[in-house]
Amino acid sequence: xxxxxxxxxxxxxxxxxxxxxxxxxxxxxxxxxxxxxxxxxxxxxxxxxxxxxxxxxxxxxxxxxxxxxxxxxxxxxxxxxxxxxxxxxxxxxxxxxxxxxxxxxxxxxxxxxxxxxxxxxxxxxxxxxxxxxxxxxxxxxxxxxxxxxxxxxxxxxxxxxxxxxxxxxxxxxxxxxxxxxxxxxxxxxxxxxxxxxxxxxxxxxxxxxxxxxxxxxxxxxxxxxxxxxxxxxxxxxxx
Amino acid sequence: xxxxxxxxxxxxxxxxxxxxxxxxxxxxxxxxxxxxxxxxxxxxxxxxxxxxxxxxxxxxxxxxxxxxxxxxxxxxxxxxxxxxxxxxxxxxxxxxxxxxxxxxxxxxxxxxxxxxxxxxxxxxxxxxxxxxxxxxxxxxxxxxxxxxxxxxxxxxxxxxxxxxxxxxxxxxxxxxxxxxxxxxxxxxxxxxxxxxxxxxxxxxxxxxxxxxxxxxxxxxxxxxxxxxxxxxxxxxxxxxxxxxxxxx
Ligand code: HEM
Ligand code: FES
Numbered sequence: 325x326x327x328x329x330x331x332x333x334x335x336x337x338x339x340x341x342x343x344x345x346x347x348x349x350x351x352x353x354x355x356x357x358x359x360x361x362x363x364x365x366x367x368x369x370x371x372x373x374x375x376x377x378x379x380x381x382x383x384x385x386x387x388x389x390x391x392x393x394x395x396x397x398x399x400x401x402x403x404x405x406x407x408x409x410x411x412x413x414x415x416x417x418x419x420x421x422x423x424x425x426x427x428x429x430x431x432x433x434x435x436x437x438x439x440x441x442x443x444x445x446x447x448x449x450x451x452x453x454x455x456x457x458x459x460x461x462x463x464x465x466x467x468x469x470x471x472x473x474x475x476x477x478x479x480x481x482x483x484x485x486x487x488x489x490x491x492x493x494x495x496x497x498x499x500x501x502x503x504x505x506x507x508x509x510x511x512x513x514x515x516x517x518x519x520x521x522x523x524x525x526x527x528x529x530x531x532x533x534x535x536x537x538x539x540x541x542x543x544x545x546x547x548x549x550x551x552x553x554x555x556x557x558x559x560x561x562x563x
Numbered sequence: 564x565x566x567x568x569x570x571x572x573x574x575x576x577x578x579x580x581x582x583x584x585x586x587x588x589x590x591x592x593x594x595x596x597x598x599x600x601x602x603x604x605x606x607x608x609x610x611x612x613x614x615x616x617x618x619x620x621x622x623x624x625x626x627x628x629x630x631x632x633x634x635x636x637x638x639x640x641x642x643x644x645x646x647x648x649x650x651x652x653x654x655x656x657x658x659x660x661x662x663x664x665x666x667x668x669x670x671x672x673x674x675x676x677x678x679x680x681x682x683x684x685x686x687x688x689x690x691x692x693x694x695x696x697x698x699x700x701x702x703x704x705x706x707x708x709x710x711x712x713x714x715x716x717x718x719x720x721x722x723x724x725x726x727x728x729x730x731x732x733x734x735x736x737x738x739x740x741x742x743x744x745x746x747x748x749x750x751x752x753x754x755x756x757x758x759x760x761x762x763x764x765x766x767x768x769x770x771x772x773x774x775x776x777x778x779x780x781x782x783x784x785x786x787x788x789x790x791x792x793x794x795x796x797x798x799x800x801x802x803x804x805x806x807x808x809x810x811x
Pocket of ligand 2: 618619620621622623624626627628629630645646647648
């Protein structure tokens with residue numbers, strides 16, 4: 325059967341959502357693991373080295389970025405189609421809509437996936453522009469192991485000392501938490517990888533995963549805002 | 564006992580429809596919900612008004628004909644219960660009860676609370692059968708099926724096709740119905756021959772009928788009068804993908 329026919333089907337569409345969603349979640353795990361280096365109290369050496377190592381990946385880095393962008397776009401296109409199909413399919417509103425509880429997983433998270441998703445959609449380009457491209461300005465540089473690398477530590481620390489940016493980040497990460505609370509288990513169910521024996525455990529794991537991931541990303545801006553002063557650019561090196 | 568019924572009135576598919584509120588008197592708590600509606604209709608007839616149309620047949624929870632959204636819940640507040648099994652003792656004296664039809668693009672309203680569920684028949688026609696003649700019933704234990712598997716097939720086959728899953732789903736998705744119908748065959752040897760084609764065809768027919776995609780809210784399982792598990796939706800997805808990836 326053609327891949328287009330699978331993509332056009334409701335089941336195929338959700339399989340794409342799930343695969344891309346899992347890909348994006350894996351990226352977030354790696355991204356957070358890297359970012360935890362920001363907590364190392366060495367003035368940014370470890371984090372800047374990590375940044376330099378990423379850059380040294382060369383072409384591979386561009387392949388990964390391209391893949392992430394493709395995943396992101398497919399996820400969004402599928403999300404919009406799932407959302408519009410649902411609007412069409414209801415045909416007439418209920419005066420009352422009440423959950424029966426019991427085995428239902430209907431929740432604030434599950435009902436607001438499109439809202440939390442759109443917040444992430446607005447956030448990601450802004451985030452890339454701010455930290456990936458230093459808002460278009462030349463980034464601060466620092467000497468590490470005898471070569472000049474980007475001082476991304478100073479860049480992050482400077483931004484996270486601004487109240488507006490901290491509020492924006494913390495706020496967005498709350499939305500991310502809600503997206504993942506339903507997304508984690510939903511992705512497995514979409515792939516057909518669910519078994520009632522495991523459902524309670526996996527549903528609970530989704531909560532823990534969302535809490536850890538959103539919590540981890542959320543603590544970073546708070547940590548800088550409350551505990552780290554703006555460093556002098558170029559001091560985060562080993563000289 | 565006395566209640567107010569705020570009920571959906573709609574002359575036909577083209578009428579936009581509206582709510583009317585009718586008082587119903589002389590209810591005894593042991594009455595079923597449908598008997599209360601019968602009483603309401605008698606009282607309407609006495610006043611010279613037209614009775615409210617609604618569907619029912621067996622009135623014992625086995626045929627799947629009845630189906631109303633009561634106070635925002637398909638088949639009322641109880642899990643594992645059809646509308647006809649619901650009793651008035653679950654309601655308070657003097658309460659206002661909101662009664663609506665199942666609302667879905669795939670289930671157009673015919674009149675008042677009666678909807679056209681023939682979309683389900685067309686999904687079954689697309690593949691919910693075995694086309695080989697299996698003859699008369701074989702001797703017991705000729706075809707050995709592990710007990711767990713047989714139980715799972717039965718748990719799916721208890722579906723009475725009422726459509727509450729569609730009514731309760733925020734997306735008006737028919738995934739639980741189709742998942743159950745695909746599962747009951749895919750688990751048993753009799754369904755093996757047409758397994759892949761069946762899954763693909765039934766899913767594609769479901770899509771053509773205008774039901775929404777499944778967001779895994781699992782509200783369908785809560786609304787299902789037979790408590791059919793969303794495990795069957797997971798199985799439908801596996802069956803569809805296997806079929807779609809390997810069938811030409
Ligand atoms: C960091 C980025 C993101 C991650 C990690 C992520 C993760 C996930 C996961 C794992 C799922 C579950 C998939 C499934 O139900 O099969 C999901 C669902 C969903 N995502 Fe995302 N997502 C991200 C960004 C977005 C964006 C930008 C949108 C934009 C609109 C979006 C909209 C949705 C929607 C609407 C659903 C629910 C689909 C449904 O109702 O069935 N997501 N997401
Ligand atoms: S009338 Fe048969 S199930 Fe309710």
